[in-house]
Amino acid sequence: MQLQIVTTNRQVLDCExxxxxxxxxxxxxxxxxxxxxxxxxxDPGELRYRQNGRDHFLxxxxxxxDVVRDVVTILADSAEPADEINVDRARNAEKNxxxxxxxxxxxxxEHEAARQALARAxxxxxxxxxxx
Amino acid sequence: xxxxxxxxxxxSSVKSTQQITKAMKMVAAxxxxxxxxxxxxxxxxxxxxxxxxxxxxxxxxDNAALHPxxxxxTDRAPRLILYVASDRGLCGGYNANLWRTLTAEVTQTTRRPxxxxxxxxxxxxxxxxxxxxxxxxxxxxxxxxxAVARELAHRMEQLFISGEVGTIDIVYSSxxxxxxxxxxxxxxxxxxxxxxxDLTSQVETDYLFEPNPATIVGYLLPRLLxxxxxxxxxxxxxxELAARMTAMDSATRNASEMIDxxxxxxxxxxxxxxxxxxxxIISGAEALNG
Numbered sequence: 044m045q046l047q048i049v050t051t052n053r054q055v056l057d058c059e060x061x062x063x064x065x066x067x068x069x070x071x072x073x074x075x076x077x078x079x080x081x082x083x084x085x086d087p088g089e090l091r092y093r094q095n096g097r098d099h100f101l102x103x104x105x106x107x108x109d110v111v112r113d114v115v116t117i118l119a120d121s122a123e124p125a126d127e128i129n130v131d132r133a134r135n136a137e138k139n140x141x142x143x144x145x146x147x148x149x150x151x152x153e154h155e156a157a158r159q160a161l162a163r164a165x166x167x168x169x170x171x172x173x174x175x
Numbered sequence: 176x177x178x179x180x181x182x183x184x185x186x187s188s189v190k191s192t193q194q195i196t197k198a199m200k201m202v203a204a205x206x207x208x209x210x211x212x213x214x215x216x217x218x219x220x221x222x223x224x225x226x227x228x229x230x231x232x233x234x235x236x237d238n239a240a241l242h243p244x245x246x247x248x249t250d251r252a253p254r255l256i257l258y259v260a261s262d263r264g265l266c267g268g269y270n271a272n273l274w275r276t277l278t279a280e281v282t283q284t285t286r287r288p289x290x291x292x293x294x295x296x297x298x299x300x301x302x303x304x305x306x307x308x309x310x311x312x313x314x315x316x317x318x319x320x321x322a323v324a325r326e327l328a329h330r331m332e333q334l335f336i337s338g339e340v341g342t343i344d345i346v347y348s349s350x351x352x353x354x355x356x357x358x359x360x361x362x363x364x365x366x367x368x369x370x371x372x373d374l375t376s377q378v379e380t381d382y383l384f385e386p387n388p389a390t391i392v393g394y395l396l397p398r399l400l401x402x403x404x405x406x407x408x409x410x411x412x413x414x415e416l417a418a419r420m421t422a423m424d425s426a427t428r429n430a431s432e433m434i435d436x437x438x439x440x441x442x443x444x445x446x447x448x449x450x451x452x453x454x455x456i457i458s459g460a461e462a463l464n465g
Binding site for chain 2: 050067068079107
């Protein structure tokens, strides 16, 4: 099964994998070979794939996943391999987003932006935590 | 004939101009490489996104009801043109060529179109031509382009959905090669349904959409708009640099030619001065001998 991860400014990954777990909008989804043709929106979160029996982790900040004939294409707003994540920056972003979320009124665009920023920061921290 | 001193002064002034044009050419060339890389790097995402949207839309009936950005174009509201020019000049015919394309578009439209300009040169031309400019932004550096594209896409979406404008087009310079940049007009909104014949060959029958097509379309379409704008901005940035590089290269060459010509003149003037001096000495000596 082939996995391709593409962001707006680069192709992050294009390789053969055994399985993929992605943060679907309705909950975690697992994709194994021979999966049915499938298109879904992704939430910010941790993406895991297994290659040669080893697990690899990435933080994705939302996107779409498309599965056609054993080719998984993930178009993400951003995707960072766990070992490239700057933990201090992610922690800072989490702190800022938390205070922005507390300050914003519910149902305003600011509130929504802060909520998403928080989700992105948490996704990065979770993925980064896996390599330690 | 100009005096020897005057010619010398001109040669040195042309030389310093040449140094500047040469430096500008070099800077443009270095930046061009980076701009080209950015434009190329954004391609895989754009192609896949386009493909995905195409797959999705051919599978669904009654697209227009699915998302406001698929609403067919109306004649009731004016047309909006997003005009991408440069902030700075000294790039040959870059802005002039774009402007010609824009004025052709404007005269074709029966109703006065509105204009959203990118780049100071675009803003200046729009102002002096008295066009209906609703807003303007500076031309972003390629690093900033994604953020600017996102903001612009958001703005365009609002203008379109609110019905303030009926269609949105973008005029930008498409980058073919260092020597050729082509002013291009493209439709941004509304999205057109892809021709069925393009896609039928690869259409999968049983597609599972999660949670539902409308949500996915709602996620994909704004991004597609953003990617279209980003693509135009990156191509425009590369075109501008290429145009500047070519213009500065020919300016440098012209300066060389001018220096050669002036040097020749200068040598002639020096020769003439020496000849005159010799004649004076010889005739003085002859007079004493005689």
